[in-house]
């Protein structure tokens with residue numbers, strides 16, 4: 001009896017430890033199978049790059065190549081393609097931001113500095129009786145665009161010796177290299193339609209803004225007039241890539257530009273996405289019949 005109890009006990013223990021060993025092998029296999037499956041899923045997930053369907057992990061590389069290629073001719077092409085109107089849109093954008101002295105601005109996808117220089121200029125022309133210090137950080141994923149921006153800052157006199165200390169930071173809008181609650185304002189102009197996950201960009205904007213901070217986005221949007229849309233389509237699909245070829249010697253980046261505009265969510269859908277990220281008092285304003293729109297929100 002005692003012997004059979006002992007044998008049963010040993011069998012039970014052996015069985016248990018065997019089962020455990022099997023379980024531990026199975027669970028590690030399962031977890032590695034899970035991460036392999038997840039990686040496969042990540043790699044196989046698709047998105048759009050203009051009208052092309054590409055793997056998600058390819059899009060960022062392709063967008064990077066676009067701006068790497070156009071950095072040198074970016075500002076000239078902006079003037080040519082928009083007939084100079086982008087300047088007016090950007091001026092209105094900064095007026096809507098209406099920065100006050102003491103603002104800490106993060107300009108994401110800031111590229112060659114157009115928004116940043118307008119922000120500094122706005123403050124320069126605003127009284128500062130309390131002598132408050134303002135800041136601006138330009139963040140962009142592309143060093144080539146930032147290098148053009150730095151050279152422009154020197155040329156335009158936005159330099160440290162004149163009291164302007166712009167921080168230029170290479171970084172991804174989807175994973176910003178800044179601490180929580182660091183800025184009082186966040187701008188992104190003509191940048192958000194280029195990212196792979198718009199919702200990640202919005203979540204990051206929310207994270208780095210201080211409570212009370214302002215989110216402001218300027219982006220190409222959708223016209224709501226069919227006749228104007230027809231003219232706009234003809235102009236953008238038939239003229240812009242040709243201009244790119246003639247002025248910058250490149251066709252593809254400008255074909256992507258036009259296509260990426262058509263793929264971006266409509267005004268109301270984008271507004272909903274901004275609200276889903278946690279922003280409040282979200283609204284938008286169409287400029288030039290909705291060719292572009294300014295979306296605004298607050299972290300409250």
Ligand SMILES: C[S@@+](CC[C@H](N)C(=O)[O-])C[C@H]1O[C@@H](n2cnc3c(N)ncnc32)[C@H](O)[C@@H]1O
Nearest residue numbers: 067109110111140141142145172173189191194
């Ligand atoms: C059309 S330019 C806009 C530049 C500038 N904001 C302006 O209005 O002139 C788009 C910029 O977005 C940047 N960009 C694209 N994807 C990005 C990302 N994931 N994170 C940060 N910047 C990004 C590009 O490098 C490029 O400089």
